[in-house]
Amino acid sequence: MSLRHVWLLMALLGSAIAVVMTQHQARKLYIRLHDMQEQTRKLEVERTELQLEQSTLSAHGRVEAAGRERLGMAIPTGPQIQTLPDAVTPAPSAPSGAAR
Amino acid sequence: MSQSHPALALRLKPWRASVILGLFGAATLGLVARAGWLASVQNDFLQAQADQRVQTAQAIPAHRGKIVDRRGMLLAVSMPLVSVTADPRHVKLKPGQLERLAKALEVPVERLQAQLADSKQGFVYLRRHLADEQADQVRELRIAGLSFETDFRRYYPAAEEAGHLVGFTGRDGGRNDVGRAGVERVFDRELGGIDGRHVALRNSRGQLVDDAGNELPPQHGRDLALSIDRDLQYLAFRELREAVLHHKARGGGIVMLDVSTGEVLAMANFPAYNPNNDQRADPDLTRNRTIIDLYEPGSTMKPFTAAMALEEGLVKPDTTIDTGDGSYRIGKHTIKDTHHSIRHMTVTEIIQHSSNVGSLKMALQVQPSRHWEYLHRFGFGVPPGTGFPGEATGLLRPWKTWKPVDQVVMSYGNGVAVSLLQMARAYLVFARDGDMIPIRLIREAEAPQGERVLSSQTAQQVRAMLETVTQDGGTAKAAAIPGYRVAGKTGTARKIREGGGYSKSYIASFVGFAPASAPRYLLAVMIDEPGAGAIYGGAVAAPVFGKVMGEALRLHGVPRDKDAPIWVQNRPAPPPARPEPPQTAVRIAAQDPPR
Numbered sequence: 001m002s003l004r005h006v007w008l009l010m011a012l013l014g015s016a017i018a019v020v021m022t023q024h025q026a027r028k029l030y031i032r033l034h035d036m037q038e039q040t041r042k043l044e045v046e047r048t049e050l051q052l053e054q055s056t057l058s059a060h061g062r063v064e065a066a067g068r069e070r071l072g073m074a075i076p077t078g079p080q081i082q083t084l085p086d087a088v089t090p091a092p093s094a095p096s097g098a099a100r
Numbered sequence: 101m102s103q104s105h106p107a108l109a110l111r112l113k114p115w116r117a118s119v120i121l122g123l124f125g126a127a128t129l130g131l132v133a134r135a136g137w138l139a140s141v142q143n144d145f146l147q148a149q150a151d152q153r154v155q156t157a158q159a160i161p162a163h164r165g166k167i168v169d170r171r172g173m174l175l176a177v178s179m180p181l182v183s184v185t186a187d188p189r190h191v192k193l194k195p196g197q198l199e200r201l202a203k204a205l206e207v208p209v210e211r212l213q214a215q216l217a218d219s220k221q222g223f224v225y226l227r228r229h230l231a232d233e234q235a236d237q238v239r240e241l242r243i244a245g246l247s248f249e250t251d252f253r254r255y256y257p258a259a260e261e262a263g264h265l266v267g268f269t270g271r272d273g274g275r276n277d278v279g280r281a282g283v284e285r286v287f288d289r290e291l292g293g294i295d296g297r298h299v300a301l302r303n304s305r306g307q308l309v310d311d312a313g314n315e316l317p318p319q320h321g322r323d324l325a326l327s328i329d330r331d332l333q334y335l336a337f338r339e340l341r342e343a344v345l346h347h348k349a350r351g352g353g354i355v356m357l358d359v360s361t362g363e364v365l366a367m368a369n370f371p372a373y374n375p376n377n378d379q380r381a382d383p384d385l386t387r388n389r390t391i392i393d394l395y396e397p398g399s400t401m402k403p404f405t406a407a408m409a410l411e412e413g414l415v416k417p418d419t420t421i422d423t424g425d426g427s428y429r430i431g432k433h434t435i436k437d438t439h440h441s442i443r444h445m446t447v448t449e450i451i452q453h454s455s456n457v458g459s460l461k462m463a464l465q466v467q468p469s470r471h472w473e474y475l476h477r478f479g480f481g482v483p484p485g486t487g488f489p490g491e492a493t494g495l496l497r498p499w500k501t502w503k504p505v506d507q508v509v510m511s512y513g514n515g516v517a518v519s520l521l522q523m524a525r526a527y528l529v530f531a532r533d534g535d536m537i538p539i540r541l542i543r544e545a546e547a548p549q550g551e552r553v554l555s556s557q558t559a560q561q562v563r564a565m566l567e568t569v570t571q572d573g574g575t576a577k578a579a580a581i582p583g584y585r586v587a588g589k590t591g592t593a594r595k596i597r598e599g600g601g602y603s604k605s606y607i608a609s610f611v612g613f614a615p616a617s618a619p620r621y622l623l624a625v626m627i628d629e630p631g632a633g634a635i636y637g638g639a640v641a642a643p644v645f646g647k648v649m650g651e652a653l654r655l656h657g658v659p660r661d662k663d664a665p666i667w668v669q670n671r672p673a674p675p676p677a678r679p680e681p682p683q684t685a686v687r688i689a690a691q692d693p694p695r
Contacts, residue, residue, distance in 0.1 A: 026310065027309045027310045030309065030310050030311055031309060034300075041180075042232070045179065045180060045232050048166075048177055048179060049179070051174055051177070052174060052177065052179075052255065052257060055173050055174045055257045055330075056257060058173070059330075059334065060330070060331040060334045060335065061334055061338070075654070077582065079666060081583065081660070081666070083659065083660050083662075
């Protein structure tokens with residue numbers, strides 16, 4: 001067995017160990033990737049749940065009922081609504097015009 | 101050294117060594133042969149067995165796109181549900197795990213134990229359709245032999261309100277979640293995804309450790325934004341429901357359009373069904389009547405007759421027409437006006453009081469072929485082009501088959517059949533100064549080009565006539581809205597009996613738009629067979645219009661018309677909410693100018 005053979009044997013052993021190591025590394029990374037994908041999916045689900053919740057809470061009927069019943073609000077009628085002219089600095093004087 | 105120990109001095113017979121060596125040699129040969137046999141002859145079988153234990157093929161479920169309204173509010177969404185299955189032959193439970201598993205699955209311990217003890221079965225469902233988080237609790241127990249299947253359930257947050265429009269999904273030919281009705285069906289291809297799959301390696305604890313290639317990524321469905329405004333949809337549905345119940349009617353429909361873009365802002369039907377229920381009601385209930393069902397429009401057709409006469413130059417808005425005693429004989433038929441008070445009516449008054457005789461006298465001055473052409477241009481007998489399954493084309497017979505009486509009755513809306521959506525679209529011509537625009541259900545950035553069908557002068561003249569309908573002396577004062585000018589027309593038509601002839605039941609309708617000065621929204625209301633006394637469009641359908649349109653204008657801060665009364669007669673002013681009404685001046689949004 002010459003010196004050349006020894007070198008080759010060592011190189012062979014080295015590369016064999018490298019293969020095992022990269023394989024291990026690849027599996028670790030794959031597990032991580034899989035976990036991340038799972039996490040993405042979960043966050044996606046959570047986002048949808050929150051959207052659903054938001055859409056339930058912001059429903060017109062619910063907001064209206066809360067305004068009327070809990071806060072005692074009412075929709076202004078007739079002369080309670082005053083239309084101000086566009087782009088005019090609000091005048092401190094008494095409202096005018098709209099009442100008719 | 102050899103002399104020092106007596107045992108080493110022992111002499112062995114030479115054949116014994118040979119026998120031992122021979123036995124070892126034979127055993128080694130046997131092993132090599134066995135290994136060779138396994139690696140060659142048995143190779144495929146063993147490899148398959150190994151893969152079966154280590155590899156796992158997994159479907160990657162694709163999710164169906166969401167359906168949202170014009171502002172991104174959810175109308176339909178898919179949520180994952182997990183079913184837990186087990187192979188009882190491979191389930192190994194550590195002490196106490198049975199109880200924890202039963203708790204996580206929310207099933208009785210005894211039932212779970214019985215299921216897992218049945219070793220003849222290779223596959224049992226332990227629990228179907230768990231929420232994702234709950235399934236995670238089961239996953240965390242890390243029990244070998246359990247599998248998890250994910251599928252999706254479709255939720256409809258707007259439930260009944262938008263059920264007819266959005267539709268629903270169901271199973272079809274092995275596929276889950278296939279659009280079966282409504283938008284779900286029309287846009288099934290866009291919404292639906294294609295499942296992916298991949299093969300992965302699993303370790304003894306069931307964790308995925310590596311990818312064995314062959315990955316096919318899932319193609320998720322596209323999200324779809326409708327033109328619908330969920331708040332307006334709610335309002336429209338609420339008021340329609342109220343009216344149908346109050347008038348003990350068979351049903352009703354309502355359509356709201358954006359005048360500038362032709363987008364459908366609301367589209368509702370009553371009676372309604374809940375698309376979230378697994379047991380879907382009969383097709384009679386799930387059908388979108390506003391698009392599919394035809395009805396005889398009645399008087400809502402008269403403005404088109406007037407528009408035709410104006411456009412042909414036969415009359416002007418103040419031209420008077422002699423309506424005689426309010427009846428007209430043609431052949432063996434006599435046509436009568438419902439409320440006859442004035443003999444010489446202007447064209448405006450004919451629309452305001454909804455005179456049949458006045459309308460037919462205008463129509464009879466026009467050639468049938470020309471009359472047909474006008475109706476066709478307004479979109480009668482032409483599908484509105486929403487792509488909805490079963491979209492009605494309407495019924496407009498070719499003019500060559502018309503008898504003289506046909507043209508007469510068509511002038512006031514009998515002898516033709518339309519869908520509510522068609523009627524709404526036709527009124528866009530008046531709201532848009534004479535041009536026709538395609539109807540759209542999908543939110544798009546650019547408004548389509550209109551196509552001119554009437555001169556803007558005629559459209560504005562008809563609009564002015566339609567305004568008188570909601571004013572004093574008109575047939576639909578209930579459609580008036582404080583602070584806004586409103587244009588519209590009532591319709592009350594007898595329903596056709598099966599097998600011909602008219603029945604005693606009616607369809608009451610109202611189509612209109614506001615503000616009449618610069619129309620923003622168009623609303624069409626139809627109530628089918630009101631049965632509590634009131635039958636007229638002005639009494640049954642017009643109040644629905646008033647409420648929904650009033651609220652829509654207020655919600656979107658549409659500037660009020662300065663020349664419109666802020667109190668509406670014949671409708672009691674709502675009492676102030678508190679004894680001393682606070683002087684709140686509500687500023688109308690100035691950033692939303694009228695067009």
